[in-house]
Amino acid sequence: MRSHLKPYGSRAENHRNPTAKLLLETIERKQSNLAVSVDVTKSCDFLSIIDAVGPFVCLVKTHIDILEDFTQDVIFKLQKLSVEHDFVIFEDRKFADIGNTVALQYSSGIYRIASWSHITNAHPVPGPSIISGLASVGLPLGRGLLLLAEMSTEGALTEGSYTESAVRMARRHREFVIGFIAQRRMENVGGSAETEEDDFLILSPGVGLGARGDGMGQQYRTPREVVLESGCDVIIVGRGIYGKDLKDTEKIRTQATRYKEAGWEAYQERISVK
Incomplete structure (x- = not known):
């Protein structure tokens, strides 16, 4: 059986990297394959949004260098929220x-x-x-790396031989590379029948319930399209959850619940396919 047709929990048993295990176990435990990308410039908004969505997500994605008032206290509070709400942290640094x-x-x-x-x-x-350099730091700490195999923006150059090269690199560094930022499964990319049992995690941005784009090149697909039809493991949502009113935590929670339920429903339908 292809790996993505198995339950998240059983897939965790096949991963040696502790962060891959942690993410899959968190998804299963919280029954959520939702990640929220918190791209705001003020630390108070950053932490408030994370606190609001924390109960509903498996992962929080950050761009820490966006914060205009960054201090080490932000990291302390972020880690505290990660423990309190039981989510994984993903810094979208794109080295x-x-x-x-x-x-x-x-x-x-x-x-x-x-x-x-x-x-x-x-x-x-x-x-x-680039993998060796990052692994020299991250592996002793039990961290995990994602490679950008595809992007969700219109006209992105991440296709064809570029994507194939990314997948081949990942296969050579399985102890540290746990998956990809991509729009589909990667098992058959640049591989053979032997690679069909690969179980790289696929985290997919560009997810929306309603809008199909943002006017700045971003293209949106629904959770059903991403999880069920394309076989991705985690849906990444940002503005679709917190919108323009960063203080409306009740609305933020409502939207997070909406995406969480849509993503999980698509996953349950996926693993029920025989």
Whole structure:
């Protein structure tokens, strides 16, 4: 049976990386394959939104360098919310440099990403050295890496041989690369019949219930299209949940519940297919 047709919980048993196990177990435990991308500039809004959506998500995706008033206290409070609400943290850093540089960016600077983020991601453009550099920091901490195999924006160049190269790189670094940012399953990309049992996690942005785009190149698909039809594992939603009124926590909770239920319903239908 193809891996994505199995329950999340049983898939966790097949992963050696502790972060991959953690994410799959969290999804199963909370019955949620929803991730919320919190892209706001004020730390008070950042933490308020995370506190509101926390009970409904398996993962919170951050862009920590967007915050205009960042302090280490933000990280302390983020980690506290992660424990309180039982979610995984994913810093969407999109590393894209040589191995030595990304190792320093990951471990050091004012953000010290590896010290608090369970998952981060990288462009495969620099080649395998980017994985080796990040792994030198992240593996001893039990972290996980996603490669950007595809993007959800109109005209994205992440296709064809680019995507195939990303998947081949991931297969050579299974101990650290736990999956992809992508729009579909990757088992058959650049592989053979032997790779059909690969179980990389697929986290998919560009998910919406209603709007099909944002006027800035983003293209939206429904949770059903992403989870059931394309076989992705986690739906990533941002503005569709918190909108423009960042203070309306009741509406934010309502939207988070709506997406959580839609994503889980699509998953249940997927694993019921024989």
